[in-house]
Amino acid sequence: MTRREPRPRERGIPEATVARLPVYLRALQALSESGTPTVSSEELASRAGVNSAKLRKDLSHLGSYGTRGVGYDVGYLVYQISRELGLTQDWSVAIVGAGNLGRALANYGGFGTRGFRIAALLDAEPALVGDRVAGLSVGHIDTLEGVVEAENVSIGVIATPAQAAQAVCDRFVGAGVTSVLNFAPVVLNVPPEVDVRKVDLSIELQILAFHEQRKADGREGPERIGTLDAPPGPAGGQ
């Protein structure tokens, strides 16, 4: 019934590959700027921090853009990857939350790569409205729907506190936004046609802490050291 199709891979590029294409693109752009005309899979893989076989398989999903015995033409690959990622057109982005994070995002060098345009930076706090950040003026959250429509915003960025995130998300969705990038530490509920990606600082830190603990355990000897281990007990916890 509500069975979700495993997304029949609309045109054949695996999700894992899509996630790596931007990394390749960045490495290629650096090569391009340094005037390098061609690059081997080995070299590019090393710069992207991946295995060269994986790189070749990833690129093979886009087509046969390499030349055996030579490598890949840098400029050509940049173009092909950009096109595949949809960066040959401009995407309008609206950021909600003009705190430090929202400002950091807005200042993030033309949003890291060309292809993205910040249509608006909005906040609920009247004191912030009107501030100038990265060449644009902070708008009030109530203008969200208007901006989304007028500027044809398709990607919404949520840089608000956790409590506000779901409400902002709902407004984005209601206004027609179909992709959301969420920096707030909450799980967002959205209709299935909307894509959500989450960036969560504290989760990343906790994952690092886990591995760090592993390493520390190893160093201090594998014997269970005297953990002051009176677990709350399944009955009385909290």
Add this chain to the structure above:
Amino acid sequence: MTRREPRPRERGIPEATVARLPVYLRALQALSESGTPTVSSEELASRAGVNSAKLRKDLSHLGSYGTRGVGYDVGYLVYQISRELGLTQDWSVAIVGAGNLGRALANYGGFGTRGFRIAALLDAEPALVGDRVAGLSVGHIDTLEGVVEAENVSIGVIATPAQAAQAVCDRFVGAGVTSVLNFAPVVLNVPPEVDVRKVDLSIELQILAFHEQRKADGREGPERIGTLDAPPGPAGGQ
């Protein structure tokens, strides 16, 4: 030879599970605060945005902490997950880069969850040194090694521009830091014993753009529309 062991899963918890534990933990903490004593896998899974079978399997890696017919004791699970993630001890974190991003991170509510202590916020820019952010004073980057040693920092956060990232990383590693959280858009080179996690805004945006383009293609009709498709050509790129 340089064959990398596939990491024999030191104590049995799959990486994918580790990445979800913090999400469960957050949901559980919310339940705990609202006074809920027990929760079923179904309910918790829904709040965490995952499948309930997956949740049960994840939790089963920590041990048998549920009660059949009842569910999980919220307080007890909070404790067990915290312990597994290493959050029952405090980790010292140093942040390099006191721009908007660094400040956003420093202000991130006691770093999202207890278990982390910001030992220092450093920057290379003399004009920023001495600023007070989130109750601490911005230090100079040259004090990095001293701080790492004195405060026993094991996790380094890089919130600098791309050009500076590798150098900062090298200093972290040289000073004995074994986990790095990198916000700069570069691939860091580190010795194998160091863990690096990357958070990259522009990559996330590009992935969203990819899917957005897919959706748009679908809407405009599946026929290849007249892409002004004169690819630079493998010969003349750049």
Add this chain to the structure above:
DNA sequence: CCCACTTTGTGCGCGTGTTCACAAGGGCGT
């Protein structure tokens, strides 16, 4: 004390992703 109901814990099949290893293909020197 037993039975019906609820919910956990997990065996299993499937799809995805990763890596090795090699055949196919193209350039370049002679």
Add this chain to the structure above:
DNA sequence: ACGCCCTTGTGAACACGCGCACAAAGTGGG
């Protein structure tokens, strides 16, 4: 024009993660 050497593209084996579906286990009511 030929053959060597380099690098791509991919078949196949393997590892991993996911989700279904069900047996095991504990609860509460009569």
